[in-house]
Structures are given as C-alpha cells and as structure tokens.
Amino acid sequence: PTRTIALANQKGGVAKTTTCLNLGAALVKRGRRVLLIDLDPQANLTLGLGLDPYQQQATTYEVLLNADKGAGFAVQSIGEGLDLIPATIDMAAAELELAGKIGRETLLREALTPLRDRYDYILIDPPPSLGLFTLNALVAASEVVIPLQVHVYALKGVAQLQQTIKLVQKLNPSLQISGVVCTMVDRRNNLSRVVEQQIRETFGQLVFETIIPTNITLAEAPASGQSIIDYAPTSAGALAYSALAEELDHAQA
Amino acid sequence: PTRTIALANQKGGVAKTTTCLNLGAALVKRGRRVLLIDLDPQANLTLGLGLDPYQQQATTYEVLLNADKGAGFAVQSIGEGLDLIPATIDMAAAELELAGKIGRETLLREALTPLRDRYDYILIDPPPSLGLFTLNALVAASEVVIPLQVHVYALKGVAQLQQTIKLVQKLNPSLQISGVVCTMVDRRNNLSRVVEQQIRETFGQLVFETIIPTNITLAEAPASGQSIIDYAPTSAGALAYSALAEELDHAQA
Numbered sequence: 001p002t003r004t005i006a007l008a009n010q011k012g013g014v015a016k017t018t019t020c021l022n023l024g025a026a027l028v029k030r031g032r033r034v035l036l037i038d039l040d041p042q043a044n045l046t047l048g049l050g051l052d053p054y055q056q057q058a059t060t061y062e063v064l065l066n067a068d069k070g071a072g073f074a075v076q077s078i079g080e081g082l083d084l085i086p087a088t089i090d091m092a093a094a095e096l097e098l099a100g101k102i103g104r105e106t107l108l109r110e111a112l113t114p115l116r117d118r119y120d121y122i123l124i125d126p127p128p129s130l131g132l133f134t135l136n137a138l139v140a141a142s143e144v145v146i147p148l149q150v151h152v153y154a155l156k157g158v159a160q161l162q163q164t165i166k167l168v169q170k171l172n173p174s175l176q177i178s179g180v181v182c183t184m185v186d187r188r189n190n191l192s193r194v195v196e197q198q199i200r201e202t203f204g205q206l207v208f209e210t211i212i213p214t215n216i217t218l219a220e221a222p223a224s225g226q227s228i229i230d231y232a233p234t235s236a237g238a239l240a241y242s243a244l245a246e247e248l249d250h251a252q253a
Numbered sequence: 254p255t256r257t258i259a260l261a262n263q264k265g266g267v268a269k270t271t272t273c274l275n276l277g278a279a280l281v282k283r284g285r286r287v288l289l290i291d292l293d294p295q296a297n298l299t300l301g302l303g304l305d306p307y308q309q310q311a312t313t314y315e316v317l318l319n320a321d322k323g324a325g326f327a328v329q330s331i332g333e334g335l336d337l338i339p340a341t342i343d344m345a346a347a348e349l350e351l352a353g354k355i356g357r358e359t360l361l362r363e364a365l366t367p368l369r370d371r372y373d374y375i376l377i378d379p380p381p382s383l384g385l386f387t388l389n390a391l392v393a394a395s396e397v398v399i400p401l402q403v404h405v406y407a408l409k410g411v412a413q414l415q416q417t418i419k420l421v422q423k424l425n426p427s428l429q430i431s432g433v434v435c436t437m438v439d440r441r442n443n444l445s446r447v448v449e450q451q452i453r454e455t456f457g458q459l460v461f462e463t464i465i466p467t468n469i470t471l472a473e474a475p476a477s478g479q480s481i482i483d484y485a486p487t488s489a490g491a492l493a494y495s496a497l498a499e500e501l502d503h504a505q506a
C-alpha cells in the first residue's frame with residue numbers, strides 16, 4: 001500500500017523541506033515511485049527542484065480548491081520516478097480563504113484518493129505552523145516523520161506537535177508518528193549531543209538510527225535546483241539521506 | 254518617540270526570536286527602556302526568557318481579544334529596564350478565531366497605544382508566516398528589521414515579505430524597512446559569503462554593517478532562560494548583538 005508521509009514540525013527551519021526533497025530523491029534511487037507535495041506558500045520544495053514558484057499554473061492551491069476533481073491535473077514529472085505537485089506564492093491567502101469551507105481539513109485527503117495506487121511513497125512538505133495546510137497534510141497522511149533540529153527551541157516545541165497529532169487522530173485514526181529524524185547534528189558540540197540524547201530518551205525506538213549531519217552542501221544544493229543525490233552524490237548529506245531512505249523503506253509502518 | 258520594530262520574516266529558523274531577545278537585552282544594556290512582545294504561538298521568546306509558556310495568565314492572546322482595554326495588563330517585568338508581553342501555547346487557534354473580527358489586523362496597534370510613551374523600543378517577535386499575527390505586528394510597527402539567514406531559501410523568500418509590507422503600508426503608511434541583518438553568517442564557507450554579497454547588492458545601505466556570526470553559545474542560551482548578554486557576555490554572539498544595538502540606536506529611523 002502507498003505510504004503517505006507528512007514531514008511536519010511547526011518549528012521553523014528544522015529541515016522539513018530539505019528532508020522531503022532529499023529523502024524523496026533517495027527513495028527514487030532505491031527504485032520507489034515517489035510523489036512530493038509542496039504545501040507551503042514559501043514554495044521552497046518547488047524552488048529546490050528547479051521550478052519557478054511564480055510560473056506554476058496547476059498547484060496545490062488549485063488542488064485544494066477543487067478537491068473533488070482529484071489532484072492528478074497538478075502532477076508534474078521531475079525526473080525518472082519522481083513527481084511533484086508544486087506550490088505557488090499566491091497560496092499565502094488560501095488558508096484564510098479555505099477556513100470557511102466545509103471539511104476544510106480533509107480537502108487534500110479527498111484530492112489524493114485517485115492517485116494513491118500510482119506511488120509507493122507520497123511525501124508532503126507543510127509550512128512552519130499548525131494551521132490549515134499542516135492539518136490537511138496530517139489528515140491526508142498515514143504517517144508523520146518529524147524532522148527535529150537538535151536545538152532547545154525545536155525540542156520544546158514537539159509537545160505541541162504531538163498534541164495536534166492527537167487531535168487529528170479524531171479525523172484520521174490510523175495516523176501514527178513513524179519516526180523522528182535528528183537534523184543538523186554536529187556531534188563535535190555539546191549542545192547537539194545533549195539534545196540528541198534527550199530526543200532519544202523521549203522518543204526511544206521512534207528515533208531513526210540515521211542522523212542528518214550539518215553539511216553545507218545540503219544548503220548549497222537548492223541553488224542548483226537538484227537534490228543532494230544529484231548535486232553531490234558522495235557528500236555527507238547524500239549518504240545520510242540515502243541511509244535514511246533505506247531505514248524508512250525497511251521499517252514498514 | 255518610541256521605536257516599534259517588527260522582526261519579521263516568514264522563512265522559518267532565520268533567528269527572529271534570537272534577534273528580538275538579544276537585541277532587546279543589548280538595548281537595555283545601553284540604558285534604553287525596552288518592551289518585548291511574543292506574538293508566536295510557539296512562545297519561544299517567552300521560553301528563552303525563562304518563563305513557562307503553559308503557565309502564563311495574561312498574554313498576547315488576551316491582549317488581541319481585548320484590544321480596546323490596552324496591553325498594560327499583560328506586561329511583565331523581566332529585569333531592570335526590560336518588560337515582556339508573553340505568548341501562550343493556546344494562541345495557535347487564535348488566528349482563525351480573530352479572522353472574523355472587524356479591524357483584525359489593527360488589534361495590536363490599538364492595544365499598544367496607551368503604552369508607547371513608557372518605552373524607547375518595542376520589539377515584536379512574529380511567527381514564521383504572513384498570517385494575522387505577522388500582519389498585526391507590521392501594522393503596529395513603525396519599522397521592520399528583517400533577520401536574514403545567509404542561505405538560498407531565505408534569500409528567495411524576501412520578495413514575498415517585501416510584497417506583504419507594501420500591502421500593509423495601506424493600513425500603516427509610515428511603515429519602513431529600517432534594516433536587514435545577516436544572521437548565522439560563517440565567512441569560512443563560500444555559500445555564506447556569496448549569499449551575504451547578494452543581500453548587500455539587493456538591499457545596499459539597508460543592510461546593517463554588523464553581522465551575526467554562527468555561534469553555538471546563542472543556541473545554548475535559551476536553555477538557561479537568559480539573554481546572551483547575561484549568559485555569555487564575552488561570546489561572539491553577545492558582542493555581535495551589542496554592536497547591532499549600537500548601530501540601530503545611532504541610526505534613528
């Protein structure tokens with residue numbers, strides 16, 4: 001069955017987009033069919049894959065406004081085995097616009113129904129908030145993978161995310177946290193080691209063995225419009241996301 | 254006259270909170286009377302100053318719901334010369350709740366009116382979005398200081414922020430961008446130098462001379478509930494925010 005995964009975390013800058021894009025690319029390299037969905041008005045996922053967010057015709061915005069038509073019309077092929085539903089900068093106003101629609105949290109789930117069998121993985125990149133876009137991602141998903149920067153503010157924010165996931169389970173009972181991935185880890189510094197330790201104590205088996213190290217190549221890749229796998233295949237970032245893809249693939253939810 | 258400054262940027266994790274907290278503390282050290290306002294449901298500013306966001310009685314949430322009463326009831330003293338209006342985790346639902354109120358973007362401006370003469374600076378820490386909280390910050394502010402991480406996604410997002418500021422000028426004609434501060438700068442790496450260069454070419458004189466270097470001590474300080482000025486007064490982070498405070502203080506808007 002298709003695994004639909006939301007890379008959710010309301011804390012900003014914890015590598016949601018970087019994880020969605022590069023985990024997706026690493027899963028494609030393992031032969032999986034993957035759909036990425038950009039659900040953030042910043043459209044960083046769209047940008048990071050080399051597209052211009054200002055030029056997109058059919059986007060997640062239109063998908064949410066026409067949920068009953070299915071999302072197929074907005075799917076673009078990025079490369080062998082990798083598809084994307086892009087975002088548009090104009091989406092910023094959509095949250096307030098959708099706020100009044102009936103079933104406003106279930107629009108994405110409805111739109112994805114006709115697509116599921118085409119993919120092994122659907123990865124969703126939400127914005128840094130717990131608003132309507134993130135709720136749509138959590139309702140549409142079967143699993144949540146939480147990218148977690150090993151810093152104080154990020155760690156403190158996880159309780160709020162867990163609270164929101166509990167509430168969403170009323171609309172989506174099968175939703176589970178399938179993993180927490182430590183990002184921007186720098187084991188040379190004490191803070192990183194201490195916070196990673198606290199994360200492993202709090203989440204136990206849910207924390208992936210694989211950690212994503214701080215690696216400047218990951219921050220350079222978006223300028224090229226390529227995933228880290230294509231931009232710098234032997235970099236620490238590429239090796240880490242490949243290892244994460246392997247670990248995720250083996251741990252069937 | 255009081256300078257009311259919004260530390261706005263919808264990109265997540267660019268050091269909005271870190272800049273609001275530590276710039277505020279550095280201005281207090283220069284003898285200025287400062288009010289900080291936590292306008293983010295993550296309540297990181299509240300947390301970073303040593304308060305428990307789950308225990309706050311009078312917060313920005315109540316201020317927005319009772320704008321006509323003035324914000325004075327929610328002001329807490331943090332230390333000599335530094336006051337805070339804290340946030341609460343419960344605020345996450347407030348954005349949708351306030352969406353239907355008349356004058357919903359002007360609530361904070363109205364609530365701050367009775368307080369202005371008490372302070373030299375009022376610094377506002379918004380969430381990573383362009384929603385109602387950030388709009389309230391921009392309408393209430395006389396200036397915007399943009400914390401800007403020297404990375405690709407952050408640089409690409411600035412155009413959208415400038416667009417929003419232009420729209421807000423209809424409600425707040427005196428609103429100006431008074432500065433852009435480069436954050437998490439690491440001049441040893443090429444990406445950081447290239448992006449900083451692009452920022453200086455785009456914004457010219459608006460970019461502060463002072464840059465904030467990547468400095469792990471800044472990420473450690475929130476665990477102590479102290480500003481960097483108190484936690485590690487001789488660290489690179491403390492020196493940088495003190496220099497920024499001096500530069501801001503001299504550049505009357």
Ligand SMILES: Nc1ncnc2c1ncn2[C@@H]1O[C@H](COP(=O)(O)OP(=O)(O)OP(=O)(O)O)[C@@H](O)[C@H]1O
Binds near residue numbers: 012
């Ligand atoms: N492991 C890493 N090493 C170095 N830089 C990284 C790493 N992961 C991400 N980055 C960079 O850090 C910044 C934040 O990452 P990213 O934008 O993916 O986070 P996000 O959670 O999606 O942010 P937002 O909350 O704004 O959506 C980006 O500029 C990205 O290129």
Ligand SMILES: Nc1ncnc2c1ncn2[C@@H]1O[C@H](COP(=O)(O)OP(=O)(O)OP(=O)(O)O)[C@@H](O)[C@H]1O
Binds near residue numbers: 153380436
């Ligand atoms: N100069 C710096 N050097 C090292 N770490 C930093 C620096 N500035 C901020 N940080 C750390 O980086 C993380 C992001 O900073 P911060 O939370 O202040 O950003 P923000 O823009 O307020 O994020 P959000 O978008 O979630 O509100 C925090 O963990 C913070 O401690």
Ligand SMILES: [Mg+2]
Binds near residue numbers: 016018125
């Ligand atoms: Mg992102």
Ligand SMILES: [Mg+2]
Binds near residue numbers: 269297379380
């Ligand atoms: Mg913040």
